[in-house]
Amino acid sequence: MPAKLVVDRLSHHYPDEYTGEDVHALDQVSLSVEDGEFSAVVGPSGCGKTTLLNILAGLLPHTEGSVQVDGREVQGPGPDRGVVFQEHAILPWRTVARNIGHGLEIQRLPRREREQKVQEFIDLVGLSGFEERYPHELSGGMKQRCALARTLCANPVVMLMDEPFAAVDAQTRITLQEELNRIAIATRKTILFITHNVDEAAFLGDRCFIFSRRPGKLKATVKINVPREQRIWKDLLSEKAYTDPRDEILRLVREEVFDDEE
């Protein structure tokens, strides 16, 4: 079976209207993610992670290289690829319930089925009791859960997540990471998860892609062989199957950062 998500020699340049100098964001990136695999992407700030995600989502057209989802070349955004954005992207003018059901509304699912599904995901991410609240009444972590539930509820084939937990406090982040792991077990979704945080990448990923500084190149790939069911923070911290790949990722990321200072 071919991989769910295939990126082949993808490069990207942003034109600059003012200086005339292009920004070279991605350079010959090739990677693939298998069906049901959880892949993490780490790399220094500005190395092109969000650019990669936008291209995969179809929000940014690509000109060099190819990007395929389920064997089809990406040509624009579509409901097969759900995105959790780096910024808060839930709509302020919709209640939590209406935000979470938005994808199903667009898919024209009958109201009754939709409400049932929405309730299911509200419970899953622990937002019960906040159905009729508006996003400005939620905490940062709750907003991010709402965004996560919205993407999950639309039932995409592939989930693309851009540092979804970066803006929440450490305690909430740990909870959300364990929740996301549970969800990954339950739904068996193919996930591409971007993060700055090495611990997070090793905790969540089956495989971790490490990017170099800009222009972003795929520098290395590290596998993490911990069964999903065993991924609970308090048990994992001293587990060699977790700490070894984590230290390896850390070393690779560090190289990039120290290169920067020379």
Place this chain on the structure above:
Amino acid sequence: MSVLQTASIGLQKRFGRQRLRKILLGSIPFVVLLVMWQMNTAMEWLPPVYIPPIASIWEAIYTLSEGCADAGAVLSMQYECLFTNHILSSLGRVGLSLVIGIPSGIALGVLAGMSRRFAHALEPVGVFANAISGIAWVPLAIVWFGTGWLTTLFILLNTVFWLIFFNTLLGVRGVPRVYENSVMTMGGGRWAIISQVYIPGALPSIVTGVRMSMGFGWRALIAAEMIGGDSGLGFMIFVSAAEYKIEEVFLGVLVIAIMWMITDRLLLIPLEKWTIQRWGMVWRPD
């Protein structure tokens, strides 16, 4: 407890302390004005030709409605019901201009906000039209449409449409891109983006546009009615002044101000409260 205290506590319970205080404070200048006005009549500082007594303004309503039989006659705008006819014809034009101006202003504003090409085509003419909007059009409108309701409607629409258009345009441009992107990644098409992202996202700006256009629109209407109208409150003021019926002039001015306050308080502020404030999209000082 005295009757006054009981009444005061009752009122406080009904409206809330803060709001009551606000209403009381806001009414102080009006009360002062009314007292001064009444004192002027009593002391005869300025003759009634300049400042008519309050009672005569009340009487003017009756004079202007003489022969007007009942509510049915008012609603069918029979000739005898002069006073209400003027109000209704001003109101009707405001209503008509909003019914035409708001949807078309929003529609073209959204188009221009989302498409560069549309914006390039419409913005210059908008700036051009805005510069001469208002009463500067009146002479030309009279040449085109003669005196009457078409002229005043034209003046009003010209004000309402461009204000709503520009405010919608700016509102749409200010909607964060990520909202649009998130709807696109859920499979939303152009129409979903317009109705679920652009219009609600631009609503704070659109509401501002409606408020501004009501404010400017009223003023333009009154001016247009004075010069180029054949009915309406502006026309009534103008004709009454020419006939030295000073109490009718005062009455007209008062009605204009009161109607504006009613629309602002009862229509526009609640609209704001139930939409953009509910969504946490405006900054509130308290």
